[in-house]
Amino acid sequence: MQFDSFSDFLAMGGYGFYVWLSFGISxxxxxxxxxxxxxxxxxxxxxxxxxxxxxxxxxxxxxxxxDNNHNTIKEVNQ
Amino acid sequence: xxxWLHPYANPEVSYHFTGKLIPWLSALTVIxxxxxxxxxxxxxxxxxxxxxxxxxxxxxxxxxxxxxGIYFGMAIAAFTSLVWQFKLADASAAAMAPVGAVFTAIAxxxxxxxxxxxxxxxxxxDARLTSELILLFLYLGVIALHSAFEDKALAGxxxxxxxxxxxxxxxxxxxxxxxxxxxxxxxxxxKLGKPSMSVDMLWPFIFSxxxxxxxxxxxxxxxxxxxxxxxxxxxxxxxxxxxxxxxx
Numbered sequence: 634m635q636f637d638s639f640s641d642f643l644a645m646g647g648y649g650f651y652v653w654l655s656f657g658i659s660x661x662x663x664x665x666x667x668x669x670x671x672x673x674x675x676x677x678x679x680x681x682x683x684x685x686x687x688x689x690x691x692x693x694x695x696x697x698x699x700d701n702n703h704n705t706i707k708e709v710n711q
Numbered sequence: 712x713x714x715w716l717h718p719y720a721n722p723e724v725s726y727h728f729t730g731k732l733i734p735w736l737s738a739l740t741v742i743x744x745x746x747x748x749x750x751x752x753x754x755x756x757x758x759x760x761x762x763x764x765x766x767x768x769x770x771x772x773x774x775x776x777x778x779x780g781i782y783f784g785m786a787i788a789a790f791t792s793l794v795w796q797f798k799l800a801d802a803s804a805a806a807m808a809p810v811g812a813v814f815t816a817i818a819x820x821x822x823x824x825x826x827x828x829x830x831x832x833x834x835x836x837d838a839r840l841t842s843e844l845i846l847l848f849l850y851l852g853v854i855a856l857h858s859a860f861e862d863k864a865l866a867g868x869x870x871x872x873x874x875x876x877x878x879x880x881x882x883x884x885x886x887x888x889x890x891x892x893x894x895x896x897x898x899x900x901x902k903l904g905k906p907s908m909s910v911d912m913l914w915p916f917i918f919s920x921x922x923x924x925x926x927x928x929x930x931x932x933x934x935x936x937x938x939x940x941x942x943x944x945x946x947x948x949x950x951x952x953x954x955x956x957x958x959x
Binding site for chain 2: 634635636642645646647648651652654655656658659662663666667670671673674675677678679681682683684685686
């Protein structure tokens with residue numbers, strides 16, 4: 634250990650402000666990068682899932698509509 | 712070797728492979744980085760000239776050399792993608808750019824906070840600092856190009872060309888302290904063969920450097936996986952993963 638007390642450690646031999654500024658900003662930037670990377674991964678998954686659900690719903694509607702059309706044509710023919 | 716590499720060119724295989732890699736990488740990152748940072752802050756000796764401000768070195772130098780290393784990796788990926796139309800290379804280049812930008816910013820900010828007490832100024836337009844600032848702008852340009860086009864292949868091409876043109880900046884940063892008179896000190900660690908550092912400063916540096924390098928690897932893997940998903944969003948395997956995620 635290079636420092637005798639905790640306040641010595643914080644003071645960093647008079648360079649405390651610069652040392653803690655460097656370590657603080659670096660830690661903050663890295664944390665923001667980590668969390669934004671994880672969040673955007675989740676967001677991508679969510680977007681793909683909702684896109685797919687939308688497509689499925691559309692497909693179902695289209696199928697229903699075409700089935701209905703077939704039925705009405707059949708009725709008319711009869 | 713190509714035969715062995717071949718399966719990793721498959722997006723699905725790389726997605727699962729990097730997924731398995733991430734827990735190991737992040738565990739190693741925590742171990743190395745915490746040892747490195749505690750050692751650097753509390754146990755490494757103060758410099759005989761610079762006192763305790765020298766502790767900034769343990770972030771500044773790893774961040775600066777990684778900012779160049781990531782750019783080099785991005786350039787290799789861009790080259791592979793432009794020449795062989797290798798789609799995963801685009802995804803990896805897009806994953807590296809934001810990480811590189813953050814580490815360039817860290818190098819610049821810690822450099823300023825170290826320059827103020829040592830040189831008496833936060834910033835000076837000398838060769839080393841200016842070329843590193845240009846590196847930051849190159850990263851920002853690459854990020855902007857990757858997100859400027861709806862078509863990811865086109866975006867990758869545009870960003871790749873900018874990346875390759877910007878490679879000229881790397882030797883300029885590296886040799887700026889030798890080519891021009893600058894306030895920035897010469898290299899401490901990478902003097903071939905014998906670094907001019909004492910051993911009790913070198914070890915915490917090695918731990919910090921490996922810790923930051925592992926951190927970079929971890930974050931790039933996370934971002935690489937998101938890029939793979941976005942670029943393959945119509946593939947059945949991606950849809951399956953997304954659906955199981957949304958059900959959870």
